[in-house]
Amino acid sequence: MLSPKRTKYRKAHKGRIHGNAKGGTQLNFGAYGLKALTPARVTARQIEAARRAITRHIRRAGRVWIRVFPDVPVSSKPAEVRMGKGKGSPEFWVCRVKPGRIMFELDGVPRDLAKQAFTLASAKLPVDTRFIARVGGD
Amino acid sequence: MSDITVLTAAARERVGKGSAREARRQGKIPAVIYGDKKSPASITLERKLLVRHLESGGFFNTLFDIELDGKLNRVLPRDVQLHPVTDVPEHIDFLRVSSTTRISVEVPVEFKGEDESPGLKTGGVLNVVRYNIEVSCTPDLIPTSLVLNLSGAEIGDSLHISAVSLPEGVTPTITDRDFTIATIAAPTVVKEETAATDDGTDTEASDGDSTSESAGEETEEGNDS
Numbered sequence: 001m002l003s004p005k006r007t008k009y010r011k012a013h014k015g016r017i018h019g020n021a022k023g024g025t026q027l028n029f030g031a032y033g034l035k036a037l038t039p040a041r042v043t044a045r046q047i048e049a050a051r052r053a054i055t056r057h058i059r060r061a062g063r064v065w066i067r068v069f070p071d072v073p074v075s076s077k078p079a080e081v082r083m084g085k086g087k088g089s090p091e092f093w094v095c096r097v098k099p100g101r102i103m104f105e106l107d108g109v110p111r112d113l114a115k116q117a118f119t120l121a122s123a124k125l126p127v128d129t130r131f132i133a134r135v136g137g138d
Numbered sequence: 139m140s141d142i143t144v145l146t147a148a149a150r151e152r153v154g155k156g157s158a159r160e161a162r163r164q165g166k167i168p169a170v171i172y173g174d175k176k177s178p179a180s181i182t183l184e185r186k187l188l189v190r191h192l193e194s195g196g197f198f199n200t201l202f203d204i205e206l207d208g209k210l211n212r213v214l215p216r217d218v219q220l221h222p223v224t225d226v227p228e229h230i231d232f233l234r235v236s237s238t239t240r241i242s243v244e245v246p247v248e249f250k251g252e253d254e255s256p257g258l259k260t261g262g263v264l265n266v267v268r269y270n271i272e273v274s275c276t277p278d279l280i281p282t283s284l285v286l287n288l289s290g291a292e293i294g295d296s297l298h299i300s301a302v303s304l305p306e307g308v309t310p311t312i313t314d315r316d317f318t319i320a321t322i323a324a325p326t327v328v329k330e331e332t333a334a335t336d337d338g339t340d341t342e343a344s345d346g347d348s349t350s351e352s353a354g355e356e357t358e359e360g361n362d363s
Contacts, residue, residue: 025222031266037223061263063323100222108263132225134269135195 001044003093004071011087012072017041021100029065030107032114033132040126041094042103044070050121054104057117062108070095097127143191144203144210147181158229167227171204171211174234181206188227192218199245199280204232214241214277235277242311244270245281247302247319251289257322262293265321271299275308286319296321 017039027033047070054064070093077088097103104121106114115131122129150157150168158168161182172178181204191197197215204211213232221228235241247269252258271284284302291297298316310317 020222022222026220035223063263063265107266135193135197 021098030105033102037128049124053120054117065105150180169230248283254289257293272311
């Protein structure tokens with residue numbers, strides 16, 4: 001799964017996701033992409049599940065780009081522990097995805113196959129998505 | 139470049155986000171025409187018509203004649219601002235051009251001869267490095283596309299700009315090197331998926347904005363099992 005190699009701080013605030021994506025909203029690498037339409041914290045596990053769904057569906061062909069990276073640590077307290085006594089320990093990594101963000105890109109496969117692969121990937125993600133194709137890329 | 143589409147535009151009296159949003163609400167796209175040592179003109183165009191041109195491809199290397207107050211302006215689209223979520227065009231920049239001005243323009247690459255490439259026939263993957271190539275030419279000579287012939291390309295071959303025959307008067311803006319347009323990558327073997335038990339081992343990390351991989355390289359699955 002994706003995670004930072006090293007971080008400046010171990011724990012981060014929860015934060016809120018406001019507004020639309022400012023960058024990463026257009027295709028940069030491949031001919032097809034999966035665009036997020038709603039905001040969400042996408043975990044490294046979900047990104048990995050979506051990536052596997054894509055690579056297994058397209059089998060031997062194509063190339064996949066992951067355009068999001070989970071760099072926000074999420075902490076949690078153990079079960080049956082009273083409140084207080086400080087923040088819990090970091091448990092997993094998430095990426096704050098804003099609407100408009102291209103999360104995955106794909107190239108080297110036919111359009112239908114790309115669309116099917118992204119449909120499978122979308123089912124693994126906590127965001128609504130839309131299939132994007134490069135103009136004249138069919 | 140023989141038949142040039144004429145677009146009818148209306149001048150915008152007010153500029154700024156208020157009037158621009160009003161225009162968008164009325165199904166129009168605010169735009170600007172600048173260049174050719176004349177003062178810029180703020181205009182609006184019909185969205186439906188523009189979207190059709192945008193989706194047909196090759197928008198940025200197509201000349202248009204914009205009719206404004208009874209006068210025709212020969213223009214080349216330079217920039218389109220899209221809504222980040224809906225991808226609806228929000229604003230367009232047009233550059234006024236004259237027949238003598240030399241401009242740099244991005245031209246899409248068309249790949250041909252895929253059936254005659256032994257590399258692609260044996261399962262190789264066409265890895266496109268550049269979908270568009272920036273060329274320098276006069277407006278009348280802008281090519282609609284540049285054709286890259288893939289016939290005879292083997293696995294591991296790189297196809298460079300020198301393989302493209304450019305029309306007379308058209309030169310690439312990158313002249314210091316023979317840059318790559320596409321490569322034929324080797325097919326990758328998919329390992330049989332064994333019982334994938336995700337032990338949470340970190341096998342991948344990224345330094346940049348995106349992580350890329352060949353789809354067949356199921357190294358992560360190999361480590362997980």
